Amino acid sequence: MSDKVIxxxxxxxxxxxxxxxxxxxxxVSKGEIFGxxxxxxxxxxxxxxxxxxxxxxxxxxxxxAGFDIASQTEMVKKHIGYMSQKFSxxxxxxxxxxxLFYGGVYGLKRxxxxxxxxxxxxxxxxxxxxxxxxxxxxxxxxxxxxFSLATLHQPGIIFLDEPTGGVDPIxxxxxxxxxxxxxxxxxxxxxxxxxxxEAEYCDRVSIMVDGKIEALDSPExxxxxxxxxxxxxxxxxxxxxxxxx
Amino acid sequence: xxxxxxxxxxxxxxxxxDKRTLLILxxxxxxxxxxxxxxxxxxxxxxxxAIYDMSGDYESVLLQNRLENSEQFFIERECQTTECIExxxxxxxxxxxxxxxxxxxxxxxxxQKPEIKIVSDASDPxxxxxxxxxxxxxxxxxVKGRATIVxxxxxxxxxxxxxxxxxxxxxxxxxxxxxxxILLLVGAMMTSLTIAREKELGTMELLLxxxxxxxxxxxxxxxxxxxxxxxNAMVIVTLGIIVFDMPMNGSAALLIGSCLLxxxxxxxxxxxxxxxxxxxxxxxxxxxxxxxxxxxLLSGFVFPIENMxxxxxxxxxxxxxxxxxxxxxxxxxxxxxxxxxxxxxxxxVFITLLLGVAAIKSVxxxxxx
Numbered sequence: 001m002s003d004k005v006i007x008x009x010x011x012x013x014x015x016x017x018x019x020x021x022x023x024x025x026x027x028v029s030k031g032e033i034f035g036x037x038x039x040x041x042x043x044x045x046x047x048x049x050x051x052x053x054x055x056x057x058x059x060x061x062x063x064x065a066g067f068d069i070a071s072q073t074e075m076v077k078k079h080i081g082y083m084s085q086k087f088s089x090x091x092x093x094x095x096x097x098x099x100l101f102y103g104g105v106y107g108l109k110r111x112x113x114x115x116x117x118x119x120x121x122x123x124x125x126x127x128x129x130x131x132x133x134x135x136x137x138x139x140x141x142x143x144x145x146x147f148s149l150a151t152l153h154q155p156g157i158i159f160l161d162e163p164t165g166g167v168d169p170i171x172x173x174x175x176x177x178x179x180x181x182x183x184x185x186x187x188x189x190x191x192x193x194x195x196x197x198e199a200e201y202c203d204r205v206s207i208m209v210d211g212k213i214e215a216l217d218s219p220e221x222x223x224x225x226x227x228x229x230x231x232x233x234x235x236x237x238x239x240x241x242x243x244x245x
Numbered sequence: 246x247x248x249x250x251x252x253x254x255x256x257x258x259x260x261x262x263d264k265r266t267l268l269i270l271x272x273x274x275x276x277x278x279x280x281x282x283x284x285x286x287x288x289x290x291x292x293x294x295a296i297y298d299m300s301g302d303y304e305s306v307l308l309q310n311r312l313e314n315s316e317q318f319f320i321e322r323e324c325q326t327t328e329c330i331e332x333x334x335x336x337x338x339x340x341x342x343x344x345x346x347x348x349x350x351x352x353x354x355x356x357q358k359p360e361i362k363i364v365s366d367a368s369d370p371x372x373x374x375x376x377x378x379x380x381x382x383x384x385x386x387x388v389k390g391r392a393t394i395v396x397x398x399x400x401x402x403x404x405x406x407x408x409x410x411x412x413x414x415x416x417x418x419x420x421x422x423x424x425x426x427i428l429l430l431v432g433a434m435m436t437s438l439t440i441a442r443e444k445e446l447g448t449m450e451l452l453l454x455x456x457x458x459x460x461x462x463x464x465x466x467x468x469x470x471x472x473x474x475x476x477n478a479m480v481i482v483t484l485g486i487i488v489f490d491m492p493m494n495g496s497a498a499l500l501i502g503s504c505l506l507x508x509x510x511x512x513x514x515x516x517x518x519x520x521x522x523x524x525x526x527x528x529x530x531x532x533x534x535x536x537x538x539x540x541x542l543l544s545g546f547v548f549p550i551e552n553m554x555x556x557x558x559x560x561x562x563x564x565x566x567x568x569x570x571x572x573x574x575x576x577x578x579x580x581x582x583x584x585x586x587x588x589x590x591x592x593x594v595f596i597t598l599l600l601g602v603a604a605i606k607s608v609x610x611x612x613x614x
Binding site: 052053054074077078080082084086087088089090091092093097100101102103104105106107159 | 247248250251252254255258259262263446447448450451452453454455456457458
């Protein structure tokens with residue numbers, strides 16, 4: 001696990017006088033599931049947008065899949081998959097049409113797309129949904145399909161922005177099975193979440209408070225470090241610390 | 246290129262799947278042209294005349310026959326008082342009243358210039374004006390003709406003759422206007438709506454994270470609507486020609502070229518709006534208020550620009566549809582060539598370039614932000 005696929009060094013982003021992300025540094029290895037935690041407004045999404053090449057950093061630098069996020073944005077984009085917090089498939093298109101479109105966007109051949117679609121739907125046991133309009137599917141299915149869509153072009157890194165918002169615990173558990181499978185295949189997972197039980201599933205977790213990373217370690221070590229029973233307690237500890245500052 | 250094609254295909258799927266959009270896209274032009282063509286016309290046909298003939302001689306009867314035999318008028322009633330004419334207006338039976346003075350016939354034959362009064366119901370001023378000028382034209386022609394025959398002395402007479410649109414068909418005015426309106430609507434409103442929709446649904450994020458370049462997104466969005474606008478323009482022209490006997494005197498190539506050009510103007514506007522608008526509601530509102538109203542009111546589509554206050558006349562110059570309507574009228578009705586219409590064409594090209602640059606500039610920071 002010496003292969004670092006995400007390297008952030010003093011990554012900073014300001015909006016006017018407001019410092020959304022304040023000199024954040026971390027590294028993520030290949031095949032790792034990296035949890036990115038923080039309260040709303042802590043700067044998670046801003047940091048993630050910078051890593052995806054959506055937002056230019058004010059200062060500092062980062063590389064993703066070996067490409068600089070500021071100068072080699074297009075290369076970064078080609079090598080990552082992204083699933084956003086908002087649902088991001090076209091509801092008025094069928095599953096197949098969505099896949100054909102995104103595959104086309106990444107320059108995949110129609111034949112390749114259809115083969116992969118068939119294989120992925122087979123694994124998810126959702127083959128029956130191939131020609132259904134996305135709007136007609138239950139939310140749990142849609143989220144699994146979005147994840148598959150994000151992996152369609154076989155990226156080395158997948159960014160998941162609060163992927164399991166609004167689904168039931170069983171569907172969430174199933175979703176995490178997908179994430180584990182992908183990680184086993186050597187795909188790096190960078191995931192933001194609000195659910196502390198999900199934080200436990202990650203290999204390593206960083207907790208952002210007010211634009212800074214206040215803690216970064218495996219869930220087990222973090223619990224020890226903060227002498228807490230669960231990740232929830234760790235998070236509460238850190239979050240409370242700042243609110244009384 | 247492949248990515249661009251994938252995008253265009255996807256856009257077409259959106260359009261074809263959405264029945265409401267389809268209805269707007271293809272129903273609206275047809276409905277508008279039919280409504281404007283049939284219902285909202287200023288043409289005069291069988292307007293009732295209340296006549297108050299004070300003389301009742303041979304010449305006045307001749308004149309009445311002439312009016313009765315015209316396509317535009319029929320004698321609705323013969324009055325003995327002016328109140329009777331007003332009553333006819335109030336009942337909406339007659340729209341114009343004609344009062345022939347005493348000794349009409351003898352005055353006419355003696356060259357005394359009898360004074361004929363034409364009264365019109367000005368509760369609809371436009372209509373009243375048109376009716377009055379028709380009646381005046383008919384009466385003058387007739388009277389001058391009579392005077393010439395009887396006195397056997399040729400007099401030079403001024404006969405008003407409307408050229409290019411001799412029947413004063415209002416559809417000739419509406420076809421270019423509706424074309425402008427539809428192209429603008431489809432181009433600007435639809436494009437801005439579809440981009441705003443991607444933002445609302447969150448699919449825009451995914452597009453931005455993908456390796457698509459901004460030109461893929463912009464041109465991918467624009468191409469289908471460009472084709473559709475063009476198709477619509479052709480439907481309107483065809484309807485105008487077939488249903489309303491609109492002439493097509495100019496070059497078809499120039500007509501197609503100017504439709505394509507104006508669609509581009511509209512699309513540039515659409516992208517410009519969508520760069521600012523984050524929701525479909527905003528995009529809709531801006532398109533309606535910022536584009537449709539000024540276009541309907543200031544382009545010369547409904548109200549003649551010459552009759553506007555000077556300030557509005559100046560403002561009308563920045564309305565792209567004004568120039569487009571000028572071009573189309575020139576091409577279809579007058580059969581003008583490039584030598585005549587080059588000025589509006591040049592202005593439209595200039596506006597389009599300006600908007601295009603502004604549109605592309607406004608999109609870029611959004612993609613990198």
